[in-house]
Amino acid sequence: MCEPTGTIFTPEDFTEEHRAIAKTTEDFFRKEVEPNLDAILHQDFAVLRRVLTKSAELGLVATMIPEAYGGMEMDLASAMIVTEGVARDASYASCHGAQAGIGALPVVLFGTEEQKQRYVPRLVTAELVPAYCLTEAHAGSDALNTRSRAVLSADGTHYVLTGQKMWITNGGFADLFTVFAKVDGEKFTAFLVERGWAGVSVGAEEKKMGLKGASTTAVYFDNVRVPVENVLGEVGRGHIIAFNILNLGRLKLAMFAHGECKEALAHSLRYARERQAFGKPISEFGMIQHKLAEMATRMFVNESMAYRITGCVQEVQRERPLMAAVEEFAVECSLVKIFGSEVLGFVTDEAVQIHGGYGYHQDYAVERLYRDARIYRIFEGTNEINRTLATTMLLKRARTGRIKLPKDSLLDLIDESQQEVVAAASDVLMYTYALESADLRAAQSRSAHMLDMAEVFREFATTQIESAWRLVIAAAGQKLPPFARPAVNLVPVRRRIAARLLDAGKYTV
Numbered sequence: 135m136c137e138p139t140g141t142i143f144t145p146e147d148f149t150e151e152h153r154a155i156a157k158t159t160e161d162f163f164r165k166e167v168e169p170n171l172d173a174i175l176h177q178d179f180a181v182l183r184r185v186l187t188k189s190a191e192l193g194l195v196a197t198m199i200p201e202a203y204g205g206m207e208m209d210l211a212s213a214m215i216v217t218e219g220v221a222r223d224a225s226y227a228s229c230h231g232a233q234a235g236i237g238a239l240p241v242v243l244f245g246t247e248e249q250k251q252r253y254v255p256r257l258v259t260a261e262l263v264p265a266y267c268l269t270e271a272h273a274g275s276d277a278l279n280t281r282s283r284a285v286l287s288a289d290g291t292h293y294v295l296t297g298q299k300m301w302i303t304n305g306g307f308a309d310l311f312t313v314f315a316k317v318d319g320e321k322f323t324a325f326l327v328e329r330g331w332a333g334v335s336v337g338a339e340e341k342k343m344g345l346k347g348a349s350t351t352a353v354y355f356d357n358v359r360v361p362v363e364n365v366l367g368e369v370g371r372g373h374i375i376a377f378n379i380l381n382l383g384r385l386k387l388a389m390f391a392h393g394e395c396k397e398a399l400a401h402s403l404r405y406a407r408e409r410q411a412f413g414k415p416i417s418e419f420g421m422i423q424h425k426l427a428e429m430a431t432r433m434f435v436n437e438s439m440a441y442r443i444t445g446c447v448q449e450v451q452r453e454r455p456l457m458a459a460v461e462e463f464a465v466e467c468s469l470v471k472i473f474g475s476e477v478l479g480f481v482t483d484e485a486v487q488i489h490g491g492y493g494y495h496q497d498y499a500v501e502r503l504y505r506d507a508r509i510y511r512i513f514e515g516t517n518e519i520n521r522t523l524a525t526t527m528l529l530k531r532a533r534t535g536r537i538k539l540p541k542d543s544l545l546d547l548i549d550e551s552q553q554e555v556v557a558a559a560s561d562v563l564m565y566t567y568a569l570e571s572a573d574l575r576a577a578q579s580r581s582a583h584m585l586d587m588a589e590v591f592r593e594f595a596t597t598q599i600e601s602a603w604r605l606v607i608a609a610a611g612q613k614l615p616p617f618a619r620p621a622v623n624l625v626p627v628r629r630r631i632a633a634r635l636l637d638a639g640k641y642t643v
């Protein structure tokens with residue numbers, strides 16, 4: 135059972151090993167990524183690959199890969215820590231994330247022994263760069279509607295694969311593609327496809343709003359002969375791979391968001407102390423302090439949720455493999471994906487605002503952070519799709535007896551044919567889980583700063599829950615209970631939080 139003792143896993147529980155991997159990642163970013171950032175942002179892929187190889191030498195792309203294939207075989211918390219550490223720049227992070235996550239994990243977790251021996255040791259060293267090819271021009275959210283096709287050859291030795299994938303991270307230089315296609319137009323299946331094979335080609339770099347340094351291309355498969363040995367998992371069971379990899383990707387996305395938020399907050403704190411207006415630093419203005427406190431508070435909550443889920447997964451992993459453990463918390467993974475990406479949107483937006491006109495200039499990092507942040511609400515399942523998934527998954531689990539919902543639960547009121555209601559119910563779930571995670575962590579730590587942040591968040595979360603709840607109840611034709619709550623004066627609380635942040639000059643708990 136998860137959280138059997140009523141306590142949740144938090145960053146305060148990190149071991150020496152966790153702290154060491156955090157330090158290694160931080161040093162790596164400072165020594166290898168930062169000095170090369172300009173070249174990376176100008177799509178010098180030779181530099182990007184060199185930096186990636188350096189991270190591989192340090193084991194940073196292989197935290198979750200078994201030692202038998204050259205990996206570090208560390209726990210999920212370690213992978214989350216590395217994710218956060220490399221996320222200070224989203225372009226590098228997306229390349230690193232594909233290498234360590236969605237690109238490599240399909241073969242690591244679903245490959246045959248022979249496939250793993252053939253590919254994983256070279257993924258660990260980054261000699262091979264992988265890419266995950268699910269999306270197509272006409273099939274994004276609706277990924278199972280793929281038009282890519284595979285047909286078994288008459289002699290049964292290979293499949294002939296044809297299709298076009300879109301928006302593929304690392305597409306420009308990846309060596310190994312996990313490609314999803316339908317066998318005989320019906321059976322959704324994953325294939326491992328090498329770049330060098332006849333019929334594989336890539337499109338031009340997409341001209342994106344953000345992630346300017348990342349490679350994002352279409353990838354084309356024109357009658358590619360894929361040996362039957364390169365079917366990944368079972369024919370017709372590709373959705374198991376696609377969705378499970380996405381569950382884990384969603385959890386990690388919350389940490390990518392957290393890493394980028396930390397960068398945005400650090401820039402904002404520095405600027406707020408330095409920038410003078412009306413004869414004093416802008417950090418002395420109440421509204422700026424309000425912003426800083428809200429930014430850090432929501433980051434604290436995202437971090438608390440993400441590590442709470444990580445702890446739950448690790449608990450279940452004692453008895454079950456990683457993918458089964460993550461699947462158990464698929465609802466929470468969707469919720470934290472939505473929450474983390476929306477916190478990132480809020481934090482980077484406020485970061486630009488704190489910088490005033492300079493925040494709108496490319497010389498200031500927050501301009502890039504703001505543009506980079508936008509994609510997080512779109513990939514790994516759009517937030518609309520995740521809002522649909524969270525509640526429907528929960529209802530399905532209740533219907534099939536997998537979980538028991540309390541009597542007279544809000545979920546009884548939901549008409550699943552009305553998407554707006556389903557999404558609002560997910561918001562109730564998300565802010566409730568968020569609030570509880572923040573409260574539990576603050577209570578466990580007894581830190582004055584965390585207790586203040588949990589109190590500030592309660593106001594925001596309660597307002598969100600009320601508004602979403604009103605929608606659900608009204609749509610169900612029920613009478614609305616009175617919602618009036620006593621007002622809490624949080625001005626001094628936020629000022630205390632801001633003072634501690636300005637003192638630290640960075641995100642602190």
Ligand SMILES: Cc1cc2nc3c(=O)[nH]c(=O)nc-3n(C[C@H](O)[C@H](O)[C@H](O)COP(=O)(O)OP(=O)(O)OC[C@H]3O[C@@H](n4cnc5c(N)ncnc54)[C@H](O)[C@@H]3O)c2cc1C
Nearest residue numbers: 266267268269274275276301302303512513514516518519
């Ligand atoms: C920079 C970048 C990198 C990416 N990397 C990869 C990668 O490495 N591999 C990969 O496979 N893909 C990748 N993607 C693709 C990404 O996952 C998709 O863009 C995303 O899943 C959305 O699909 P779509 O763009 O087709 O939008 P659509 O699915 O067309 O959605 C359009 C809008 O309609 C909404 N919508 C769709 N269906 C519903 C519904 N049922 N209910 C309510 N609203 C709905 C969506 O939420 C969205 O707001 C990447 C995309 C980008 C931009």
